[in-house]
Amino acid sequence: METDIKQLRHKKLRTWIEESAALCKPDKIYVCDGSKEEYDRLMQLMVKNGMAIPLKKKANSFLFRSDPSDVARVEDRTYISTTNQADAGPTNNWVTPEELKKTMRGLYEGCMKGRTMYVIPFSMGPIGSPIAKIGIQLTDSPYVVCNMDIMTRVGTKVLDQLGEHGEFIPCLHSIGAPLAEGQQDIPWPCAPIEKKYISHFPEENLIWSYGSGYGGNALLGKKCLALRIASAMAQREGWMAEHMLILRLINPKGKQYHIAAAFPSACGKTNLAMLQPTVPGWKAECIGDDISWMKVGTDGRLYAINPESGFFGVAPGTSYATNPMAMETLKENSIFTNCALTDDGDVWWEGMTPEPPIHAIDWKWRDWTPGSKETVAHANARFTAPAKQCPVISPDWEKPEGVPIDVFIFGGRRPSVVPLVYQAYNWDHGVFLGATAASETTAANIGAVGDLRRDPFAMKPFCGYNMGDYFSHWFAMGDKLGDKAPKLFYVNWFRKSGDGSWLWPGYGENSRVLKWICQRIEGEVSARETPIGYVPNEGDLDLAGMNIPTENVKQLLHVDKDAWKTEADGIAKYFTEFGDHFPKRLSIQLEEMKKRLAG
Ligand code: GTP
Ligand code: SPV
Ligand code: MN
Numbered sequence: 290m291e292t293d294i295k296q297l298r299h300k301k302l303r304t305w306i307e308e309s310a311a312l313c314k315p316d317k318i319y320v321c322d323g324s325k326e327e328y329d330r331l332m333q334l335m336v337k338n339g340m341a342i343p344l345k346k347k348a349n350s351f352l353f354r355s356d357p358s359d360v361a362r363v364e365d366r367t368y369i370s371t372t373n374q375a376d377a378g379p380t381n382n383w384v385t386p387e388e389l390k391k392t393m394r395g396l397y398e399g400c401m402k403g404r405t406m407y408v409i410p411f412s413m414g415p416i417g418s419p420i421a422k423i424g425i426q427l428t429d430s431p432y433v434v435c436n437m438d439i440m441t442r443v444g445t446k447v448l449d450q451l452g453e454h455g456e457f458i459p460c461l462h463s464i465g466a467p468l469a470e471g472q473q474d475i476p477w478p479c480a481p482i483e484k485k486y487i488s489h490f491p492e493e494n495l496i497w498s499y500g501s502g503y504g505g506n507a508l509l510g511k512k513c514l515a516l517r518i519a520s521a522m523a524q525r526e527g528w529m530a531e532h533m534l535i536l537r538l539i540n541p542k543g544k545q546y547h548i549a550a551a552f553p554s555a556c557g558k559t560n561l562a563m564l565q566p567t568v569p570g571w572k573a574e575c576i577g578d579d580i581s582w583m584k585v586g587t588d589g590r591l592y593a594i595n596p597e598s599g600f601f602g603v604a605p606g607t608s609y610a611t612n613p614m615a616m617e618t619l620k621e622n623s624i625f626t627n628c629a630l631t632d633d634g635d636v637w638w639e640g641m642t643p644e645p646p647i648h649a650i651d652w653k654w655r656d657w658t659p660g661s662k663e664t665v666a667h668a669n670a671r672f673t674a675p676a677k678q679c680p681v682i683s684p685d686w687e688k689p690e691g692v693p694i695d696v697f698i699f700g701g702r703r704p705s706v707v708p709l710v711y712q713a714y715n716w717d718h719g720v721f722l723g724a725t726a727a728s729e730t731t732a733a734n735i736g737a738v739g740d741l742r743r744d745p746f747a748m749k750p751f752c753g754y755n756m757g758d759y760f761s762h763w764f765a766m767g768d769k770l771g772d773k774a775p776k777l778f779y780v781n782w783f784r785k786s787g788d789g790s791w792l793w794p795g796y797g798e799n800s801r802v803l804k805w806i807c808q809r810i811e812g813e814v815s816a817r818e819t820p821i822g823y824v825p826n827e828g829d830l831d832l833a834g835m836n837i838p839t840e841n842v843k844q845l846l847h848v849d850k851d852a853w854k855t856e857a858d859g860i861a862k863y864f865t866e867f868g869d870h871f872p873k874r875l876s877i878q879l880e881e882m883k884k885r886l887a888g
Contacts, residue, residue, distance in 0.1 A: 292320035292445075294408070298453045302425060305459055306408060309427050313463060314399045315406035321434060323410075323444020331431045340432065340476045345634025348621040352636055353432060354652050355503055355627055356477040361669045361735045362505040362512070362554075364750050367487040369517065371754075376491075378755030379866045380745075386490050389497075393486055396465060396499050403468025404429040409437050410447035410457075413515050413582075413596035418689035420528075420582050420594045422519065423451055426460040426509050433462065433507050436624060439599035439673050441510045458494050458518060460509035465500040477502060482735075489513060491521035491753045503626070504601060504671060515580045515596045517753035523582075524754060524762045527769070532747040533581040534562035535593050537683050537692065538803055541570030546807050549581045549593055549775070550698035551723065551747040554733030555669070557700070557782055557795075559602045563614035563681060566800030568831055573800070574683035575614070575676075576692060578602065583694060589773045591766075592691035597676070603733070604628050604638040604670040611640070611796045614681050619674040627652040627667035638666035668732035694775045696806055701728025701744060704785040706852045709793055709845040710802045712778050712809055712816060712823040716767035719777025721878035722822070724760050725860045726779070743863050757870025764874050778806050779822070784845055792841045801831050819848045820885035850886055857883050 297303045297320070310318055321327060332351060335341035341351040369381040370389045377383040384392075407428050414421025426437060437443055451457055465480030479485075480500030487506050488497040496513045498506060505512035519530035533549040540546070552558050562578035577595025586592045602615060604625070609616050619625075628636040629649040637646055651657040651665045676682055685692060699722055713719030723746040730740045734750065743749065745756060752759050767774050780802055782795045805825055808814035816823035827842055860879055864871060 292322070294318055294320060297448070299448070299451055299455065300453070302451070302457065306427065309461055310406055312394065312397050313401035313406060313429070315401035315404055315429060317405045318408065319405050320408040321410070321443055323438060323442075323446070328435055328438050331435055335431055338474055342630060344625070344636060347623065347635065350621060350623045350625065352625045352628060352630055354476065354654060356479050357653060358482055359477065359479045359501050359503045360627060360667050361503060361733055362750065363482065363485050363487060363501065364734045364736065366482070366485045367750065368489065369753055370488055370490050371492055375870065376755055378752075378757060378870065379868075380749055380752065380756045386492070389486070389488055393488060393497050393499055396484060396486070397461070397463060400463045400465055400467050400499070401429045403470070403472065407431065407434045409434060409443055410445075410451065411437060411441040411443045411510055412447050412450065413441060413510050414594050415687045415689050416442055416446055416450050418594060420584055420592075420689075420691060421596070422458060422514070423447055423455060424458040424460050424510055424514050426462055428462040428507070430462070430464050430502050430507065432502060436508050436601070436673050437510060439624065439675050440508055440597055440601060442598055458496065458514055460496040460498070460514060462498045462507055462509055463500075464502045464507075487513065489517045489753055491518055494518055494522065508601065511580070511597065511601065512751055515582070516748070516751035519582065519753070520748070520751065520759065521753035524758065528585070529581075529583040529591075529766060531581045531583070532579065532751050534558040534578050535576035535581050535595055535692065536562055536564065537574040537576060537685075538566075538807060539572040539574070540807060546695045546810070547576075547593070547692045548696045548698060548803065548806075549583070549694050550700065552700045553702075553728045553731070553744045553747040554750070555603050555731035556702050556728055556747070559600060559615060560612050560796060561799060563612055563679060564800055564803075565613060565681075565797045566803075567797040567835070568800045568804050571800055571804060573681065575679055575681050576683050576686045583691070585769060586690065586693070589770065590693040591770055591773070591775060593694050594688075594691040595676070595686060599673055599675050600679070602672050602674070604672050605664075605666055605668055606640040607638070607672070608641050614679055618679040619672045620678070622675055622678065624673040625670070626673070627670035628672075629657065629665035638670050639664050668738070695810060696778060697723075697775045698778045698780055698806070699723045699726045699746065700780040700782070701726050701747070702731070702783040703727065703781045704729070704783060706849065706856060707779070707781040707784070708824055708848060709782075709784065710778060710780045710805065710825065711819070711821055712776070712806075714822060716774050716777065717764065717874050718822065718878055720760065720763045720767065721875055721882070722777060722779045723763065724875055725863070755870045757867035757872065760875055761872045764872055776810055786841070786844070792845050794837065798835060801835070805830050820850065820882060820888075821848055821853060824848060854886055857886060
């Protein structure tokens with residue numbers, strides 16, 4: 290039975306839908322119930338109109354190809370709109386709410402003509418969890434509806450939880466491509482780049498997105514709600530919303546460690562989250578691969594939930610050799626975007642198998658053969674797959690109260706300077722490591738790839754308020770947690786040798802680093818004190834059975850004082866950006882590192 294919006298019990302919700310519809314002027318409004326029947330019906334509609342290609346080799350799975358301009362997040366077009374610019378801070382694009390709303394209302398005017406407005410009630414986090422939040426997304430994209438269905442908990446049960454007066458985060462989305470009467474639709478309608486706006490109004494917990502149908506621009510539960518809006522709420526309310534995977538590691542004695550790790554986009558979260566340890570006796574379970582919401586529990590420890598229910602993972606590089614658990618997860622009931630189509634009706638991407646197919650259709654719908662100049666899949670091609678299909682998903686991944694975090698890890702892509710792993714001396718030093726994290730840019734954002742930039746806590750694109758205040762929030766959380774605070778570490782899987790090859794094999798072998806981390810917590814393994822933190826001695830890492838040249842290990846654990854002095858200068862310069870929102874405790878950490886480097 291279709292829900293008439295007049296039947297919606299929540300008056301504020303009804304009014305907002307009516308007002309949005311009056312502005313966007315869709316032909317029809319449809320309230321999603323989150324059923325399988327609904328998902329199948331929308332998919333069939335998209336197959337019929339040429340948007341989706343059913344895959345012969347994967348049950349209930351479909352390939353989509355985007356417009357070539359709409360392939361990733363658009364940080365340049367992403368706004369944190371607050372009354373005062375200081376509240377958005379130096380790392381965010383800013384326009385006043387008044388001005389931005391005026392511009393966007395102009396764009397929204399009639400933008401859904403010829404289309405259906407879908408109403409998606411969704412929960413970030415298990416429905417009813419004390420940490421969960423409800424959002425309602427309005428969208429004119431059935432592709433978004435199906436993706437949201439996998440990535441979040443959607444449907445009538447969310448409306449029931451909301452009741453008549455419950456709190457929800459309104460998320461208005463349009464691809465920005467109205468259809469005139471009789472106009473033929475195209476496979477991936479969207480607006481040109483200069484008309485795309487991904488806007489956040491944290492003062493009223495509101496999201497307005499226009500012009501893009503892709504990933505974080507359009508699946509508004511993810512980066513927009515669960516990170517930008519949630520981080521601002523978390524700061525106000527004393528909890529944390531972080532760009533972190535959540536992993537449970539179990540040692541041979543059966544002791545569990547919960548690890549949350551923040552790496553920038555396309556820097557290894559999904560892979561680490563589904564790790565298959567190569568160290569004998571150690572096991573891992575996945576809890577989340579991208580976002581972690583954390584609150585202090587009654588026992589004073591920090592508890593984390595994964596607010597999502599699916600994975601929107603980077604396809605290229607994903608293979609049975611690198612991430613077998615992801616490959617098992619995406620075997621069926623999955624959506625593929627900007628991957629290649631093989632002649633036997635499967636998807637393919639660079640790195641999926643050692644040998645490419647002899648022929649394929651590339652992500653731009655063209656014939657492709659090996660040796661061609663361009664890649665067959667886009668570098669930011671993605672799979673959308675249900676978390677429950679992951680063979681190593683933790684039995685506790687939907688626990689409403691979350692899991693207690695023991696370890697925070699920061700990291701990124703650093704071809705030089707930064708060692709494989711090191712431990713912070715204490716909480717304040719760990720916050721310094723997070724705040725000074727830097728990484729090479731990736732195809733997850735539209736823009737240059739491979740440029741080194743500061744990406745504090747992997748939150749540069751996702752912090753919904755002043756980054757200086759965000760640093761202070763980390764200190765405040767540490768003060769609140771006291772001796773129950775997680776221990777902090779930094780890793781770098783991406784160190785390169787002179788010839789450009791990886792010094793460290795990565796993937797499952799990263800378990801050797803995680804083992805050292807857990808043993809550090811227990812005081813079971815040694816390390817040397819260096820100017821940047823505790824670094825393992827060569828003998829401290831379990832490298833048994835691994836055939837890595839000693840020279841590589843030396844380089845991976847080397848701390849080059851001169852290089853770090855240059856790094857310290859870069860950090861000092863970076864810190865000046867934050868003006869009077871900058872916490873003094875970070876400056877103290879920089880001074881202490883400089884002293885250690887001079888000694
Ligand atoms: P987002 O979904 O954008 O947040 O990315 P992510 O942080 O989850 O990154 P993901 O795990 O998808 O990895 C991105 C790319 O890095 C893929 O091509 C991986 O194959 C590659 N990668 C992941 N882990 C490692 C590693 O340990 N070593 C190396 N060399 N590459 C890795
Ligand atoms: C990221 O870029 O960090 C992602 C992909 O996880 S997207 O959902 O497009 O933001
Ligand atoms: Mn991400």
